[in-house]
Amino acid sequence: MSIQFFPKLSQNFVELLDDDEYYDITIEVGEDPNVKIFRAHTGILCYRSPYLRRYLASNKKNNDNVLAHIKLPNISPDTFQIILKYIYGGIVSLNENDTSDIFKILVAADVLHLNEMVDYLQKTSRILRGFHG
Template sequence: MANIKMKMSKQFFPNLSQNYIEILNDDEYYDITIEVGEDPNVKIFRSHMIILYYRSPFLRRTLASNKKNDNGVLSHVKLPNISPDIFQIILKYIYGGVISLNEQEPSKILKVLVAADQLLLQELIDYLQTYLIENKSEWMEQYFELIYQASFQSNSLLELQQYCTSFI
């Protein structure tokens, strides 16, 4: 009988993801508020500094310079460039590692991509660029100027930039 070592570990990511999404919806144990959008479309999200800190390099930098005061006042971050509906999608990704694009309009997916870029969520940036190119190329051709402008506002959107340059 051969000496075979069996790997005896099981990963339970779907349950873990679901639990973290439940934490996102918890109204009791949050320690930070995030104000997104601009008047009249502003919403304040309750969140958890530790999760944001480890999931977004942008928020890590923001939070490091915005530590919770000893007087018990919650940290508050403003992100006026991201709309509430887009930030809701981003938060679900940050907490649960889940994003559902099937029912989303391509223009909304592009907005999620731009927000992911602002928050430096590289894994999501890579996924969304590929998704748009592989699944929404007709829409991208129709709205080429919009795609072009969005892709060249950032150094992270290289796949979209390449798509645009090869299209010209």
């Protein structure tokens, strides 16, 4: 018999995302004046995003303990915050977002090859278009 405890696992990974101590990579998103740096974990990013896996594999960190750093200027901080919560916790919360925000999240998720999230957002945007169309 096998029991799965996904809600607690998801909660723990979101807590890991918020932890200031154990990160090994920083991700700079946005363009001036709207730039934010997020702390993250290479292993989680690599297993959840094929794009980030390829990016990190081709940009290995130096052996001189310099923290790995990624720049994603075409993704806004608000959009990336939602994507990180999905990457870490499998949670997508769009309550405060309008159709144009959802489209931006969809584009960023597609760039990062987050196929499950892309599928979900495409279905959500079709539903929203039905309400507003």
